Amino acid sequence: MAALLIRNGRVIDPASGTDTTADVLIEDGVIAGVGPDLRSPGAEVYDAGGMIVAPGFIDMHVHLREPGFEHAETIESGSRAAAAGGFTSICCMPNTKPVNDSVTVTSYIVEQARKKAVVNVFPIGAITKGSAGEEISAIGGMKAAGAVAISDDGLPVMNARVMRRAMEFARAYDVPIIQHCEDLNLSAGGDMHEGAQSVRWGLRGIPAASEDIMVSRDLILAQLTGARYHVAHISTANSVAMVAFARKQGLPVTCEVTPHHFALADQDMAPYDSNFKMKPPLRSSPHREGVLYALARGTVSAIATDHAPHPGSEKMQEFERCPFGIIGLETAIGLALDHLVAAGRITLQRMVELFTTGPESVMRLGRGTLAAGAPGDVTVFSTDVEWTYDVNQSASRSRNSPFDGRSFRGGPMATIVSGEIRWKR
Amino acid sequence: MPEGLLGIEELDRGQIEAILQRAKHFQPMQSQSLKKLDTLRGKMIVNLFYEASTRTRTSFEIAAKRLGADAVSITASGSSVTKGESLVDTLNTLAAMRPDAIVMRHAASGAPHFLARHLPTPIINAGDGTHEHPTQALLDARTILDRKGKLTGLRVAIIGDIAHSRVARSNVHLLARFGAEIVLCGPASLLPAELQHLAPGVTLTTDIRTAIRNADVIMMLRVQLERQHEAAFPASEYFRFYGLQLGHLDLAKPDAIVMHPGPINRGRELSSEVADFQRSVILNQVENGIAVRMAVLEKVIG
Numbered sequence: 001m002a003a004l005l006i007r008n009g010r011v012i013d014p015a016s017g018t019d020t021t022a023d024v025l026i027e028d029g030v031i032a033g034v035g036p037d038l039r040s041p042g043a044e045v046y047d048a049g050g051m052i053v054a055p056g057f058i059d060m061h062v063h064l065r066e067p068g069f070e071h072a073e074t075i076e077s078g079s080r081a082a083a084a085g086g087f088t089s090i091c092c093m094p095n096t097k098p099v100n101d102s103v104t105v106t107s108y109i110v111e112q113a114r115k116k117a118v119v120n121v122f123p124i125g126a127i128t129k130g131s132a133g134e135e136i137s138a139i140g141g142m143k144a145a146g147a148v149a150i151s152d153d154g155l156p157v158m159n160a161r162v163m164r165r166a167m168e169f170a171r172a173y174d175v176p177i178i179q180h181c182e183d184l185n186l187s188a189g190g191d192m193h194e195g196a197q198s199v200r201w202g203l204r205g206i207p208a209a210s211e212d213i214m215v216s217r218d219l220i221l222a223q224l225t226g227a228r229y230h231v232a233h234i235s236t237a238n239s240v241a242m243v244a245f246a247r248k249q250g251l252p253v254t255c256e257v258t259p260h261h262f263a264l265a266d267q268d269m270a271p272y273d274s275n276f277k278m279k280p281p282l283r284s285s286p287h288r289e290g291v292l293y294a295l296a297r298g299t300v301s302a303i304a305t306d307h308a309p310h311p312g313s314e315k316m317q318e319f320e321r322c323p324f325g326i327i328g329l330e331t332a333i334g335l336a337l338d339h340l341v342a343a344g345r346i347t348l349q350r351m352v353e354l355f356t357t358g359p360e361s362v363m364r365l366g367r368g369t370l371a372a373g374a375p376g377d378v379t380v381f382s383t384d385v386e387w388t389y390d391v392n393q394s395a396s397r398s399r400n401s402p403f404d405g406r407s408f409r410g411g412p413m414a415t416i417v418s419g420e421i422r423w424k425r
Numbered sequence: 426m427p428e429g430l431l432g433i434e435e436l437d438r439g440q441i442e443a444i445l446q447r448a449k450h451f452q453p454m455q456s457q458s459l460k461k462l463d464t465l466r467g468k469m470i471v472n473l474f475y476e477a478s479t480r481t482r483t484s485f486e487i488a489a490k491r492l493g494a495d496a497v498s499i500t501a502s503g504s505s506v507t508k509g510e511s512l513v514d515t516l517n518t519l520a521a522m523r524p525d526a527i528v529m530r531h532a533a534s535g536a537p538h539f540l541a542r543h544l545p546t547p548i549i550n551a552g553d554g555t556h557e558h559p560t561q562a563l564l565d566a567r568t569i570l571d572r573k574g575k576l577t578g579l580r581v582a583i584i585g586d587i588a589h590s591r592v593a594r595s596n597v598h599l600l601a602r603f604g605a606e607i608v609l610c611g612p613a614s615l616l617p618a619e620l621q622h623l624a625p626g627v628t629l630t631t632d633i634r635t636a637i638r639n640a641d642v643i644m645m646l647r648v649q650l651e652r653q654h655e656a657a658f659p660a661s662e663y664f665r666f667y668g669l670q671l672g673h674l675d676l677a678k679p680d681a682i683v684m685h686p687g688p689i690n691r692g693r694e695l696s697s698e699v700a701d702f703q704r705s706v707i708l709n710q711v712e713n714g715i716a717v718r719m720a721v722l723e724k725v726i727g
Contacts, residue, residue: 195619196619196622198619199588199617199619199620199622199623200434200594200622200623201534201535201556202534202535202553202554202555202556202557202591202594203534203535203554203555203556271535271538272534272535272536272538272539273539273542313511316511316513317512317513317539318512318531318533318535318536318539319533319534319535319536319539320533320534320554321533
């Protein structure tokens with residue numbers, strides 16, 4: 001296999017604490033070395049002068065919609081959107097049709113990804129059969145077939161007893177258990193964050209308490225069971241405070257934040273525009289502040305997009321009828337650079353951590369590092385390239401983004417998977 | 426976006442005053458024997474009602490006709506809506522017939538706002554979900570002005586299911602523009618605390634007596650059972666705690682007026698005696714509805 005030499009970039013590798021100008025050499029699909037003036041006769045050369053070179057970014061929370069909803073996204077189109085967003089590895093949630101609650105579906109996704117995906121795709125298996133919240137699914141088999149975690153994402157496991165059992169299994173199989181935290185009784189019928197804005201617009205609210213109650217219950221169960229428990233798309237001030245507390249107690253508890261939750265608050269929503277409708281909803285500013293604080297303080301392990309494609313026909317309806325979710329793979333780095341780094345909330349090194357060693361620590365994919373011998377996955381990005389997001393040019397099959405038309409300073413430049421450039425600007 | 430009328434919140438005080446002033450000009454016409462103008466002759470207005478409505482739809486229809494426009498009314502049942510056509514497709518079809526305005530009522534908050542972004546035709550909101558009902562607030566303001574001569578400084582009590590009331594929201598925005606003192610009153614479960622931030626001058630209370638004390642205007646709201654997704658308040662107790670009774674009126678200013686957007690439920694929101702009370706202006710509201718809607722149609726199309 002050919003070699004790829006990435007020259008002259010500022011190499012940031014949180015795993016080794018590296019932040020220096022250097023070359024990165026990839027041979028036979030794995031990292032061969034990082035250092036000054038590396039030579040490899042005949043290697044393809046990518047000039048990363050003025051750019052940041054980092055381990056391949058990991059998005060541990062995406063929806064690829066295949067099998068079952070291929071009109072919204074496929075493993076192939078979703079992986080292309082990932083590559084265009086600077087991600088080399090993505091973990092896909094099990095809410096497909098059928099739900100990925102079996103070895104058969106897990107194997108199908110792994111096989112489709114092997115044939116068609118341009119980035120690494122890691123399936124997440126369902127906690128319960130059909131994600132119905134009742135009967136635990138075949139976790140051991142799915143793990144053997146390639147599942148890297150379990151989650152009923154999109155739905156919470158409402159029954160505490162079932163969740164306890166699932167955590168016991170998760171611990172036994174040593175997989176993280178990822179919860180979409182929402183008390184469905186409290187949130188029922190809600191379309192946006194419950195607060196001044198929902199009251200003003202006459203839309204039914206999803207109270208922050210619906211998330212907080214589930215997080216608190218699960219943290220208690222995590223303590224009881226010792227499971228590696230992860231809160232998906234955390235969005236409230238109380239929830240991040242509780243996770244911080246649990247971590248301080250030494251529990252193996254982690255959480256992720258989406259770019260839209262750190263970039264936007266409910267007051268930024270265009271009125272009744274379903275491109276701003278997702279779960280959890282865009283919260284009020286104090287919650288957004290809480291999340292930003294948690295990102296800076298280290299409570300949050302990962303930035304994850306919750307990329308959730310929906311076709312235009314489903315999003316072109318009355319707000320209350322539209323499905324929840326927005327696409328996010330292609331805008332994640334731009335938003336992180338803008339709202340976190342340029343805004344002075346976190347350092348560039350911390351940002352890279354949130355896309356690499358952070359999600360790696362949760363998912364244990366054996367990636368997120370530029371150590372010699374690691375998979376040759378590299379993300380090259382710029383902090384000053386100016387570009388405008390045109391959702392109609394998206395690699396995704398769907399167009400549901402609130403960031404269409406937005407101008408960015410900084411974004412992905414090249415996405416390298418196993419030593420091959422899969423996307424470049 | 427074409428200039429329609431989506432809500433009171435988008436209007437400034439001057440725009441509201443202009444409509445109210447114009448409505449005053451149309452008022453005498455309502456009792457003339459010859460009631461028709463030709464201001465909007467040749468114009469076409471479509472009334473598209475996705476929710477049951479008698480008075481608002483009729484009022485818009487009459488207003489259009491008195492201005493010389495043609496009006497077509499469509500109700501959701503018996504139209505393509507029941508055949509599964511999406512809202513956007515229905516509206517696109519109607520827009521292709523080139524009406525000059527679409528008057529629309531819909532059960533979903535924001536439905537007209539969503540459509541206004543995608544359609545070339547001006548949209549007049551005749552009530553969207555639990556959000557706004559701008560022409561109701563305008564006719565209420567016209568009615569208050571007729572009796573009180575001003576809005577500024579008045580104490581207005583709005584009582585009932587505030588959470589689900591588009592009438593309350595539009596009235597709050599309008600009255601606040603003129604510096605009225607607004608007291609919102611209802612059962613705690615139908616009175617979210619955030620309502621206080623809706624506009625300046627708003628206070629909340631769960632006690633009907635506190636709300637009515639020294640009020641210049643008492644605005645009762647209909648109990649909207651169809652919008653309550655859970656039992657927010659025991660229906661059997663509603664009248665006892667939040668029904669307006671003759672005795673309550675002693676707490677208000679001696680010349681206080683009683684309003685209701687209709688349709689009234691005697692014995693639920695207000696006692697029969699209050700409905701027929703001499704200072705009840707419920708029928709004046711209905712009459713002003715036509716004058717105000719004429720002013721709105723003229724502004725949007727004329």
